[in-house]
Amino acid sequence: MRKILITGGAGFIGAHTAKKLIEEKYEIVIIDNLNDYYDPKLKKDRLKIFLGGLKFKFYKADISNYKQLEKIFVKHKFDCICHLAAQAGVRYSLTNPWLYEKTNIAGTLNLLELAKINKIKKFVFASSSSVYGGNNKLPFSETDSVDKPVSFYAATKKSGELLAYAYHSLYGIKACGLRFFTVYGPWGRPDMAYFKFIDLIRKNKPIEIYNHGKMKRDFTYIDDIVSGVVSAIENTFDFEIINLGNNRPEELGRLIFLLEKHFGKIAKKKYLPMQAGDVIATWANINKAKKLLNYNPATPLEEGVKKFIAWYKNYYKI
Numbered sequence: 001m002r003k004i005l006i007t008g009g010a011g012f013i014g015a016h017t018a019k020k021l022i023e024e025k026y027e028i029v030i031i032d033n034l035n036d037y038y039d040p041k042l043k044k045d046r047l048k049i050f051l052g053g054l055k056f057k058f059y060k061a062d063i064s065n066y067k068q069l070e071k072i073f074v075k076h077k078f079d080c081i082c083h084l085a086a087q088a089g090v091r092y093s094l095t096n097p098w099l100y101e102k103t104n105i106a107g108t109l110n111l112l113e114l115a116k117i118n119k120i121k122k123f124v125f126a127s128s129s130s131v132y133g134g135n136n137k138l139p140f141s142e143t144d145s146v147d148k149p150v151s152f153y154a155a156t157k158k159s160g161e162l163l164a165y166a167y168h169s170l171y172g173i174k175a176c177g178l179r180f181f182t183v184y185g186p187w188g189r190p191d192m193a194y195f196k197f198i199d200l201i202r203k204n205k206p207i208e209i210y211n212h213g214k215m216k217r218d219f220t221y222i223d224d225i226v227s228g229v230v231s232a233i234e235n236t237f238d239f240e241i242i243n244l245g246n247n248r249p250e251e252l253g254r255l256i257f258l259l260e261k262h263f264g265k266i267a268k269k270k271y272l273p274m275q276a277g278d279v280i281a282t283w284a285n286i287n288k289a290k291k292l293l294n295y296n297p298a299t300p301l302e303e304g305v306k307k308f309i310a311w312y313k314n315y316y317k318i
């Protein structure tokens with residue numbers, strides 16, 4: 001199995017996954033529409049600088065446009081689709097649900113349909129810890145019910161799992177859905193809290209802390225996530241849904257403390273109540289990932305934050 005299509009390969013997780021796979025001598029084709037949900041320059045720089053000098057093929061295309069995808073599938077015979085493109089972010093899904101439906105549901109359906117037509121053996125795709133919604137039972141396990149999403153983003157990610165299962169049961173596509181838990185690290189996503197906080201600290205602006213910083217997240221370092229994605233590509237399952245988290249939830253307050261410590265500046269803080277669509281805590285049970293993917297997240301939050309800050313200072317020339 002050598003030729004892999006990575007959708008969303010100019011994105012945070014996609015670019016890191018592409019790098020690892022190229023280094024492991026896979027032939028990589030990337031599709032991304034480079035949209036402006038956050039600064040497209042960062043996406044272009046991931047391709048140009050982070051993946052600079054590496055061999056891959058890039059197509060600027062929209063996964064919700066079937067005709068565009070069809071042309072790419074005519075040119076390339078893929079052994080595996082690693083589907084990471086999505087309209088991400090919980091909060092924006094409350095104001096623009098249509099975009100989420102278009103990319104996360106129609107886009108995923110297009111790729112599954114093309115996988116069926118082109119007899120592509122494997123479909124590895126990104127789901128999210130957000131599918132666990134307001135579940136109170138912690139840690140979150142793959143066997144827990146995920147029928148009550150608390151955001152539209154979560155509803156679309158759960159829909160992706162359902163679509164993949166239907167294509168597996170109808171057409172035998174071997175699929176593996178990975179539920180990522182709050183991924184962070186160098187070349188990360190500017191719309192996520194850790195990145196927004198550091199931007200604001202740098203500009204001397206107050207950071208908005210919901211629920212008094214008492215929310216917990218199972219922050220997972222990008223290299224650990226990539227090891228799980230690569231393992232899911234290299235192993236073959238009929239159909240599996242697998243959590244990829246750190247199994248070590250930490251309070252937002254501790255994240256802020258570590259950002260301040262390693263950036264070398266104290267944040268101005270504004271405390272606010274909980275936001276609609278947010279959940280109090282996330283915590284991944286990773287026993288299944290350990291067993292099936294030999295997954296062993298090895299990066300403590302402080303080490304990951306240190307690496308993120310080092311990249312941030314270098315990239316933004318601080």
Ligand SMILES: NC(=O)c1ccc[n+]([C@@H]2O[C@H](COP(=O)([O-])OP(=O)(O)OC[C@H]3O[C@@H](n4cnc5c(N)ncnc54)[C@H](O)[C@@H]3O)[C@@H](O)[C@H]2O)c1
Nearest residue numbers: 008010011012013032033062063085086126128180182183
């Ligand atoms: N980062 C996290 O903490 C996290 C957590 C849970 C799940 N996820 C999931 O992981 C995947 C990757 O997330 P990420 O953090 O790298 O986000 P990202 O936004 O950095 O990457 C997604 C990429 O997909 C591209 N894209 C969006 N819509 C597209 C479309 N219609 N056609 C083609 N390309 C399109 C974007 O331009 C972007 O480069 C997503 O499926 C996301 O839902 C991420």
